[in-house]
Amino acid sequence: MARTRTPVVSGWFTEDGPDGRGFRLLGTRCSACTAVFFPREDAYCRNPRCPGGGELAEVPLSPRGRVWSYTDGRYRPPAPYVSDPAAPWAPYTLVAVELEAEGMVVLGQAVPGVGVADLAVGMEVEVVGGVLNEDAGTVWTTWHFRPVGGAE
Numbered sequence: 369m370a371r372t373r374t375p376v377v378s379g380w381f382t383e384d385g386p387d388g389r390g391f392r393l394l395g396t397r398c399s400a401c402t403a404v405f406f407p408r409e410d411a412y413c414r415n416p417r418c419p420g421g422g423e424l425a426e427v428p429l430s431p432r433g434r435v436w437s438y439t440d441g442r443y444r445p446p447a448p449y450v451s452d453p454a455a456p457w458a459p460y461t462l463v464a465v466e467l468e469a470e471g472m473v474v475l476g477q478a479v480p481g482v483g484v485a486d487l488a489v490g491m492e493v494e495v496v497g498g499v500l501n502e503d504a505g506t507v508w509t510t511w512h513f514r515p516v517g518g519a520e
């Protein structure tokens with residue numbers, strides 16, 4: 369029986385971007401000040417310099433960015449990431465990626481197999497779909513960052 373692919377958080381990314389370029393993170397943009405928010409902000413613009421009166425609309429974020437910082441997680445992530453203490457767990461690499469067009473830094477894990485030794489500040493990375501967890505009926509999808517070039 370096929371398992372359902374379910375985003376681990378709803379509305380933060382799409383596996384079928386509106387421009388046909390595949391996986392994209394989804395944020396929101398304020399029509400009054402053009403500020404972009406990720407995680408998405410749907411209630412009100414959080415830019416203190418916003419003139420107000422704008423509307424927040426969903427917008428796909430840039431598919432590529434540059435490594436701003438990174439670290440490796442060598443402890444088990446706290447709940448709610450892993451609720452079963454007996455479940456297998458492996459160290460992971462956390463990457464902060466600067467998106468130039470949006471003027472923001474977003475966080476995510478590196479693709480499996482990419483560690484801190486494979487990364488460098490300024491390296492270009494792209495966002496790709498990944499799997500956070502799987503159980504009997506569901507594949508919980510998330511996003512990962514994957515290097516697209518060498519270190520500068």
Ligand SMILES: [Zn+2]
Pocket residue numbers: 398399400401402403413414415418419420422
């Ligand atoms: Zn605004």
